[in-house]
Amino acid sequence: AQRVTQPEKLLSVFKGAPVELKCNYSYSGSPELFWYVQYSRQRLQLLLRHISRESIKGFTADLNKGETSFHLKKPFAQEEDSAMYYCALTTSGTYKYIFGTGTRLKVLA
Amino acid sequence: NAGVMQNPRHLVRRRGQEARLRCSPMKGHSHVYWYRQLPEEGLKFMVYLQKENIIDESGMPKERFSAEFPKEGPSILRIQQVVRGDSAAYFCASSPGQPGTSTDTQYFGPGTRLTVL
Numbered sequence: 001a002q003r004v005t006q007p008e009k010l011l012s013v014f015k016g017a018p019v020e021l022k023c024n025y026s027y028s029g030s031p032e033l034f035w036y037v038q039y040s041r042q043r044l045q046l047l048l049r050h051i052s053r054e055s056i057k058g059f060t061a062d063l064n065k066g067e068t069s070f071h072l073k074k075p076f077a078q079e080e081d082s083a084m085y086y087c088a089l090t091t092s093g094t095y096k097y098i099f100g101t102g103t104r105l106k107v108l109a
Numbered sequence: 110n111a112g113v114m115q116n117p118r119h120l121v122r123r124r125g126q127e128a129r130l131r132c133s134p135m136k137g138h139s140h141v142y143w144y145r146q147l148p149e150e151g152l153k154f155m156v157y158l159q160k161e162n163i164i165d166e167s168g169m170p171k172e173r174f175s176a177e178f179p180k181e182g183p184s185i186l187r188i189q190q191v192v193r194g195d196s197a198a199y200f201c202a203s204s205p206g207q208p209g210t211s212t213d214t215q216y217f218g219p220g221t222r223l224t225v226l
Contacts, residue, residue: 004151036217043112044152044200044217086151096168097142097202097215099151 002027004089006100013077014108021072021103023061023087031089033070034097035061038084047072047085057081077107111135113203113218114183121224128188128195130221134203141184142215143169143176146198158184191225198222 003026013019025031035047048056050063050070061072070087087100114133122128134141139160144152154168158178169176173191178184188195199222202215 006151043219046214046216049214088152096154096157096165097144097152098154099144101149101151 002031002089002091002098004087004098004100006085006087006103008103009101010104010106012106012108015079016076019072019074019077019081019105019107021085021087021105023070023072023100025068025070025087025089027068027089027091029091031063031091033061033063034088034090035059035070035072036086036088036099038086040083044086077105079107079109081105082107113138113201113216115199115201115218115221117221118219119222119224121226122191123226124192125190128191128223128225130186130188130199130201130223132184132186132201132203132218134184134201135205135216138203138205138216140204140206140213141178142202142204143184143186144200144202146200146220148197152200155186188223191223193225196223196225 005024033050036044037047038044059074084102084104086102088097090097116131141158143155146152156166156169156176157164173189175187198220200220201218204213204215206213
């Protein structure tokens with residue numbers, strides 16, 4: 001069965017420090033992976049998807065099929081990055097997004 | 110475009126009552142998805158609908174739960190005879206295009222928090 005694992009419930013970093021939010025998945029085929037973000041009192045919104053290969057708000061994520069990972073990275077964290085981050089997976093031919101349990105990122109001043 | 114709208118935002122029901130959750134997709138979106146989030150868990154897929162059709166309801170409990178997306182009006186998630194275990198946040202998402210296409214990005218509503226007393 002497909003599964004998405006985000007091992008950290010909470011990640012605290014200081015402003016200006018690098019950030020890496022971990023996401024591992026299990027799926028034997030070719031997945032599509034996403035990162036969604038939920039800022040305080042706002043709705044869940046798409047941050048980036050791996051097929052776009054783009055950087056949004058300084059964040060990047062690379063799909064590593066060998067390690068079945070899709071970690072989210074940013075070289076210098078900012079206070080406004082504090083939010084809940086969810087990794088999600090979908091597979092060709094299905095309609096379901098499978099979400100991880102989320103990681104709360106706190107960027108400290 | 111106001112985004113995906115869900116109402117009510119908070120709903121309190123007593124055990125045995127019915128809960129009706131509404132979702133208005135973004136303008137021009139004909140694909141609707143419902144997810145449930147239990148405390149300390151990620152969002153779990155429940156059902157995928159297109160206008161007037163249920164495409165995939167494999168994530169929905171077989172009893173007491175139903176969903177519809179009529180030709181006119183919002184999508185409705187209906188829970189009959191609610192139990193305490195139904196207490197959760199229910200999220201709706203919509204997309205303009207078919208899954209697996211370049212227009213399949215899901216846009217989420219703010220959610221409805223259901224509390225069953």
